[in-house]
Amino acid sequence: MYGASLAVMLFLMRWLEYRFIIIDNSLEIYIGAIAIIFTSLGVWLALKLSSPKVKTIHVEKEVYVYSNEGFVLDETILTRLNISRRELEVLQLMAEGLSNQEIAGRLFVSLNTIKTHSSNIFGKLEVDRRTQAVDKAKKLNLIA
Amino acid sequence: MYGASLAVMLFLMRWLEYRFIIIDNSLEIYIGAIAIIFTSLGVWLALKLSSPKVKTIHVEKEVYVYSNEGFVLDETILTRLNISRRELEVLQLMAEGLSNQEIAGRLFVSLNTIKTHSSNIFGKLEVDRRTQAVDKAKKLNLIA
DNA sequence: CGGGCAGTCATACTTTAGGGTGATTTTGTA
DNA sequence: TACAAAATCACCCTAAAGTATGACTGCCCG
Numbered sequence: 001m002y003g004a005s006l007a008v009m010l011f012l013m014r015w016l017e018y019r020f021i022i023i024d025n026s027l028e029i030y031i032g033a034i035a036i037i038f039t040s041l042g043v044w045l046a047l048k049l050s051s052p053k054v055k056t057i058h059v060e061k062e063v064y065v066y067s068n069e070g071f072v073l074d075e076t077i078l079t080r081l082n083i084s085r086r087e088l089e090v091l092q093l094m095a096e097g098l099s100n101q102e103i104a105g106r107l108f109v110s111l112n113t114i115k116t117h118s119s120n121i122f123g124k125l126e127v128d129r130r131t132q133a134v135d136k137a138k139k140l141n142l143i144a
Numbered sequence: 145m146y147g148a149s150l151a152v153m154l155f156l157m158r159w160l161e162y163r164f165i166i167i168d169n170s171l172e173i174y175i176g177a178i179a180i181i182f183t184s185l186g187v188w189l190a191l192k193l194s195s196p197k198v199k200t201i202h203v204e205k206e207v208y209v210y211s212n213e214g215f216v217l218d219e220t221i222l223t224r225l226n227i228s229r230r231e232l233e234v235l236q237l238m239a240e241g242l243s244n245q246e247i248a249g250r251l252f253v254s255l256n257t258i259k260t261h262s263s264n265i266f267g268k269l270e271v272d273r274r275t276q277a278v279d280k281a282k283k284l285n286l287i288a
Numbered sequence: 289c290g291g292g293c294a295g296t297c298a299t300a301c302t303t304t305a306g307g308g309t310g311a312t313t314t315t316g317t318a
Numbered sequence: 319t320a321c322a323a324a325a326t327c328a329c330c331c332t333a334a335a336g337t338a339t340g341a342c343t344g345c346c347c348g
Binding site: 243244245259262263266272273274 | 303304306308
Binding site: 228229231253255260261 | 325
């Protein structure tokens with residue numbers, strides 16, 4: 001393709017040169033033609049050979065993680081807040097909506113024990129109610 | 145800028161023409177120079193004036209959304225369970241751990257009103273406690 | 289081996305939540 | 319406009335939750 005174009009170009013130049021010899025004083029026309037042709041060549045070359053700008057668009061595909069999937073306990077915060085294993089258990093059951101009585105039954109301990117645990121949990125999480133505790137614990141990655 | 149370039153170009157051409165007259169048989173050199181200059185001009189013009197080629201590459205990037213981000217309310221379930229807007233509001237505040245008294249203050253209504261709403265919510269969600277309501281509402285995509 | 293911690297339990301008390309019932313007012317819509 | 323749903327509020331009562339305090343028991347660790 002390029003070779004053919006160059007051949008045509010050379011032929012044109014020869015032809016123009018010939019015209020220049022025949023018709024005197026047409027040097028300006030000849031130069032003008034050359035200028036136009038090579039300007040065109042330049043434009044064509046530039047458009048053809050210039051490397052395209054690569055624009056990379058990152059399309060964010062949202063992957064919904066439904067809390068429990070891929071959940072990992074943040075042991076760091078657990079130790080920092082000084083929350084014990086038992087307290088975490090109570091917290092988990094709390095998050096499931098169980099009452100203190102139900103939690104007591106589930107863990108085979110008395111209601112009072114769960115109440116004590118609850119109070120300790122609220123103190124450590126710096127909250128006042130179980131609903132706040134659950135909310136905060138989820139945000140801190142303590143429970144799923 | 146363009147004007148100055150053209151002036152320089154014309155001057156060069158004149159000079160080359162003069163050289164052509166002095167040194168005989170240098171027409172080829174003259175033509176060659178013209179060709180090179182105008183090819184360059186063409187390239188320059190093309191690069192300068194053409195709209196930049198943009199090759200767009202779409203890359204899908206998985207973004208993990210942790211439940212609340214990118215949350216969309218499931219209106220279907222909302223209507224199916226016949227839960228009103230106001231009840232949803234109460235539910236949302238409940239999920240933040242607010243007490244009925246605090247919710248009442250936030251919504252500028254009485255405590256009794258919130259109690260009524262709460263009861264209705266529990267009935268519609270088929271639960272007995274606020275903690276369960278929050279848990280279920282989150283699973284049903286009613287709240288973030 | 290004794291102190292500290294986690295876990296357990298209790299009692300007493302206050303606060304909040306929840307159930308039931310009834311009633312009034314807004315509001316959207318046929 | 320008239321009707322139904324939604325929203326509002328009240329009262330009474332019970333259940334659950336939360337606070338405070340004290341006590342007992344294993345268990346680990348310096």
